[in-house]
Amino acid sequence: MISDRRRVALGSLGGNLVLVALVVVGGVVYAAFGSSARDALITDLLINLVIVIGFQIFIGNTGVLSFGHLGIASLAAYVMALLAIPAARKSVLIPNAPWGIPDIEVDPLLATVIGIGVAVVVSALLAAVVARTSGLSATMITLAFLFVVRQVAENWKDLTNGAGNLSSVPRLDGNGWAIVGAVLAVFVAVSFRASKVGRLAVATREDELAAGAMGIDVFSPRFIAFVVSGAVVAVGGILRVQSLGSLGPSQFSFDFTILILAMLVVGGMRTVSGAIVGTAFITIGKEITRFLGDGPHFLGFEWPVVDGLPDLFLAGSLLVVLLLRPSGLLGEYDVGTFVAAQLSRSGRRSSGPAASAIASAIAPDHSDAVLRTNCLGVTFGGFTAVDSVTMSVEPGRIHGLIGPNGAGKTTLINVLTGVVEPTYGTVEIGGRELTGPPHSRARQGISRTFQNLRVFGALSVRENVAVADLVARQHRVDRAGPGVDALLELSGLTAMADRPASTLDYGNQRRLEIARAAALRPDFLLLDEPTSGMSEAESREMVDHVRRIATAVGAGVLVIDHDLGFITSICEHITVLDQGAVLAEGTPDEVQSDPRVIEAYLGTQGA
Amino acid sequence: MLAVDEVTTKYGALTALHAVSLHVNEGELVALVGPNGAGKTTLLSTVVGLLRPTGGTVRFDGRTINGLDPAALVAAGLALVPERRRIFKDLSVAENLRLAGVTAKAPDRKQRMEQMAELFPALHEKWDLSAGFLSGGQAQQLAVARALMCDPKLLLLDEPCLGLAPTMVDVIFDLLQRLRSQGRTVLVVEQQAQRVLGIADRGYVLRTGTVVAEGAGPELASRADLFETYVGGS
Amino acid sequence: MNTFVQNLIDGLGNGSTYALLAVGVSMLFGVMHLVNFAHGELLTVSAYVIYGLRSKDVSWWITVPMAILGAVALSVAIEFTAFRRVRTASAFTLLLTSFALEILSHAVWRIGVSSKPRRYATPEIAFKTFDLGPYRVEVWDVISIVVAVLCFVGTAIMLRKTLFGLSIRAASEDFDAARLMGVKANRVISGAFAFAGLLAGIAGALYLLRRGQADPRMGAEPLLKAVIAAIIGGLGSLKGAVVGGLALGVAEVYFRSFLPNDLQGLTDAFVFVLIAALFVVRPQGLFNVQTAERV
Incomplete structure (x- = not known):
């Protein structure tokens, strides 16, 4: 007999994967009718999806706003890149790097694993601080972390080549890995929400005081949520760098963080479905506004070139959602609930012995x-x-x-x-x-x-x-x-x-x-x-x-x-x-x- | 002067008031227990506009006031001494009073502040002290003085004796009687039911969001049946 | 000794801009628990006003007041169109709303003017120096410090003596109680935005007369400094914001002169680490304005 909880979790996993599949299919169809630049769009979308879902695991379940996760992703990506870039290239790019890095060359997959490992460690250190505070303090600490990482990356030129970027990162071709990443992210997010820790985290989000009175220590669910979320975001960050083949300090910027948060908030941060819908919505909107802003021939008109239209769309949609529907387009809705309801309609178990008797x-x-x-x-x-x-x-x-x-x-x-x-x-x-x-x-x-x-x-x-x-x-x-x-x-x-x-x-x-x-x-x-x-x-x-x-x-x-x-x-x-x-x-x-x-x-x- | 007609107020899932009606006539001291x-x-929060009723009307001086901003109600002549006083602890005593005269013209404000200094000599001694340093009784006097600075036609007091030592409670009751003899219209919520009803013109007994009894103050105070619910019995 | 005093003057000159912005940030936090990251956009609007008027050869005597007015107007407009609607929302929503406004402003300037900087000629006085004993002092630093001090004194008087000032202080402590005394919520909040806008406009004038260009994203960095200053001083505390702003300005200059060249770029990083450490040591001390919830 399958428990209710497991049924909801399975439903959520299935439903959200279908949602991802829909997004991918939509992208593939769109790409089929356009230039190869549109292929890159799907990759981009899938990788952003990994990152948004990563953010959702922490922000959505704990209700604490973090700006710092891309700092973690940045660190992980640097570790991966420094290990995986061929030694021959490194001796040209960063000949003075410490710890013999110019001579090391590690298999990209191993480098990725090490990068994620570093992300977990750094997340844990940061979480040890963040999970002790709440509200605005927690947010400000994560914001500071993001800036510190960026400044170090910009200034430690021996190691990072500064604004000159690290090129020649071994690349991943096609969208295969991005799809694997997205599926994995959905799986982790759904499992986390269904897990014991996930439910405790949501309880602390709903009411910190009542959670404490129920014996829930606010620290540990927040800590674990932060680390899991950091790891998923790091995966997304590494995939992004591997798909681009290069890495620089400005890649995981504050603006990118805002883009990710906008996707999450617009879709609805409380559910995985919200994260997926938001990512798709913002990506599509930006694509349309980019097209319109490039001065196309369209509907028989010669449209003017408007620089900054996608940003206008981003800020506008974020603002509209915050002012009119702060819980996001989906609010509390998750496709999983719907799917689970369908499943249970067919397999509703008969109720057991009268519970009062049990009692x-x-x-x-x-x-x-x-x-x-x-x-x-x-x-x-x-x-x-x-x-x-x-x-x-x-x-x-x-x-x-x-x-x-x-x-x-x-x-x-x-x-x-x-x-x-x-x-x-x-x-x-x-x-x-x-x-x-x-x-x-x-x-x-x-x-x-x-x-x-x-x-x-x-x-x-x-x-x-x-x-x-x-x-x-x-x-x-x-x-x-x-x-x-x-x-x-x-x-x-x-x-x-x-x-x-x-x-x-x-x-x-x-x-x-x-x-x-x-x-x-x-x-x-x-x-x-x-x-x-x-x-x-x-x-x-x-x-x-x-x-x-x-x-x-x-x-x-x-x-x-x-x-x-x-x-x-x-x-x-x-x-x-x-x-x-x-x-x-x-x-x-x-x-x-x-x-x-x-x-x-x-x-x-x-x- | 004040007419509350079938007012219903909800907090989320909780219906806190079920179609409550009551009125206060000019010059009366009315107790709500x-x-x-x-x-x-x-x-009281509904009357002063901090909460919006979901049903019914609140009229003041013949004008419907539900849904109006508290600030507009102060201008119309309603002032509340809130539960737990809520004086501004970072402001001095004088500043508390001055702020409360925000709706008045400057000369009126000055004149009223002088009146308050006379009415509350204990406060006058601490005029420039931060209100956070006042004792409980003084703080309560400041809360009342602050409301009087609005020169209200109707003064509402919410549990003015809460947390006060018995001697200070006497001071507050004296003050209530003084306000009454000055012809002020007062609606007071008080826990010491029989005592406050003893000095009130009229009273209302509220229970789980409904008015269960009303009548002349002393008469209500003597009705033992009403207070069995307080002390159990039956 | 020489460089010490020199640095101090430089630092106070920069710091006074931060402090003027920080006072506004802190005041808004006091009345509505908002850390307004859109506050820096007030500098941007001032800059474009200066660019616009100066390119038509309007006198500085008219340009500067107009630039300040622009900041006030935008500040009030932001409150009226956006923050008024989320006034009772969570800190989370308030914060994100301010970020959304910031990006919106960037996009609007990019679309409306250009993403490229627009330059204007700075007045001569901006870079004049005079010798004071062994020190070479920039006239503008002195003007900045004097103007800022006047503003702080003015703010202090406003808060102590005027009814509006009392309303702000009272509303920061207990908003509902202030409303019960007849303080109009909309008026005190939009007043606070206007006043914060005024200080930002003055800060902008001091900063922009030397800067010589307007660009869409220029507001972000000074604002970040101001927020840090406000946090150092304790959000909601106006005295703290002044001290925090000046301290930050001075600290930056000293960091620059002490740190070896390779680490110059890390000045801000050091400051951030310091702030984060402060948060860890006493998180509640920094946000002492938030009152305990009644259980």
Whole structure:
């Protein structure tokens, strides 16, 4: 039996390869009716495709903009060229090159492999920096890298012959290698997106904070995506140099980077299909505008020569897409989804045994660890948000945390999950102190939901839960869990499992968030205002739902809510916070009848 | 003066307000209370134009104002003291006030700043200090003073007591009563429901995006049934 | 000692152009979190205005104000046609939009005028020198430094004393809160673009009177320097942008005089490596304007 995930991946591979084939056939037909210059166009298109897909692997899956990948390609191409150019030529071109390079002559294929190897190493070094930062900083570092590579290439004349270029690079004839490269690139990109790392990367792209809370370390998926992407772009760069037969510092310029990014953005950076469509669109558009700009006889007219028309087209289409459709022509669409849907229509498997049955069958015993805070305090500047809070949440129990707005509930959750460092005091589970950033807390047994929904919108419902399950399989091995299907079934989400999470209605998104947090097999589940925005009827349903899920994963629950009605009906034990400190504690009845609690909540007169 | 008619507001998938209606008459102090997440802040944000309602109308002084830019609403006479104050910490106290008078003519602005200095002596002492150095209570006073600089016909306050020590809460409640006795029209969202209803002319109770009760302030404050939902019970 | 002072004057002269541009870049980042790579195109438009008017023998006294006006007009036009539509978009989209505008500008000049440089005669004063004790000082360096200082003082006064300045500072800190006080979003943003355009126009005049030619891609390099300067100073900090610009100008001159000949061309590379290192050491310090997300 073939899994859904594999079916989508195969569909995507097949569909995108068909797309590439269409592009190639279109090019071949076009070339057949023109001069030999048009053959070069197909080669160019295919090589650009390799590079664009290479960029897509990083940018599309992580959402981080990189300008530096062509710097990596440039380095790889130089390594390849310096090794592969015949020694006789090198002694003329670069007689003073260091490390005995003028005497070395390596088989082009081996040189290519070495070039890619260097690209991997350099990518890894660069990624070690880039993956630690995000947003604008990451982009600026990659931009700086591109410029540095170019400047070194221009100025290290002994080695690179500077602007004089390195000619006589062994050439590849025909389009065979370019086609192999393009197919390979599609294969790598599709496999990456379907792989474990790829899905984790997309999760970090969709919501960095939620990804951390699900135990995903932002660093490693970004790092791996960067290296894989660097290698693919390097392949494209090397192919380009081998098809031209020469290499110079200006070949992998900033302008070329912009061309590649325009292709990616115009087509839609989130899918491989977007990369292919964008490459084809920009290439065709540039070809047409180049033709028009050359002053052709056309439609009975003598057209004027317009220099720069292709650039105008490039900038114009990029701008139009950014302003009107920032997700690109295809947006989230991938032909793979379409193909997979066709495949599944014919081979839809019957659903297995009722998942709820599975769930109850394997519902694990709850862990016996206690979640404790020891005299925990947080101050921001002079403001005390949490004031010497000591509380413990018993395993397998549902514990409520309430208090008026500004009482410090959210700050307390943030401390438990590692978003905020406490000023003093500790947090421990089963006697072990909890430390480290959010993702490591999640792996130590605390998972959470967010007050303002943070589902991974572009991932399917199933993928949302599966991503957390992946982390659990690696880091929560000592705990059993009900599994993805059972959790979806328990949450009433099975019917919509293949829909993107962003298309769900509010209540279902809430349940999805809880299912996702539960898939992490936590010792404790922290629910931050699970009924916020829900009607009373929905809130009442939520009571049973939380109980069911908690039993299924055997986790203790700490639920924060403003709604005392909800809290008292679901919790066995309640802690009340006010002004950052514990105001009262006890069973729902005790807490409800405590006059201090009533006063804190209602601000009775004459306080 | 302010009439909110069947207003619905959504955040993405969440419908935060379901056809909410309420009104504020000239010279009234109206309290809007309800549990956290009931949609109080959403309502105020919708009124001042930070959010666009998906249905219904907001009228102010007889004119439909939904969808207008917040800046235009300030000019029309609406000012909001936002939740968590949001004073400009890098600007001095005086600069905060001056900026808030951006819609006024220069002499008016000057005159109002003098009024604020009188009304808030604690702020006057720190006139040229960066607002980031103010204590919580002073910062809240600055937030109110800043809104008053707009000389609003209707002043909206969102949780003015949030995060304040009890003595400062008293100061803010004094201020509310003072504003009321000056004849200002005020709509206040407050968590200390019974206390604020005690001083309000009228009140509304909001719950999960709908108005569940309305009436004279003290009368609402004494209705125990409304607050069971706060403290559980039933 | 001789060369030290000489270099310092040269460096400050160059640096003042960078700093004027960097202040604009930084201000725009403050109000809308945009690193505007199209900002350099304002120099280009000024250059073509100068070329156009001077080829018709219009007096420099009219040409220079027109060149500055051209930069202001283009800056406002860019905001109105493009950035206004992506104001709330991600940093990613904003950045790419600015690059798209940059290439668009290059293409427009290539098509509208020519891809070849257009030359104009520089005024005599641009290369005059006078002797000050042991130093030979270029008059234009002195003028550049004086004008730049006047601009910085003017900017500081504007930010402290005028309502527009207060609006910019307030909007940089909390845009919505500023709107709630009656600050009009469109006005403050297009005002910031106009002001940044004015500074760029002045920087352009200082730079172009010595340059003597206009070409389509001329804006890219000075802008890159300005962005680096703004980053060194911390994006969003105007003081930082001034310091960053002057420091970069001086550093470049010193690098040139210290580095052996073979490595001369690597001046920029050194600067870039330095910047990247800075990012690694304190990424959040450089972008301190971004506030933490409320969880």
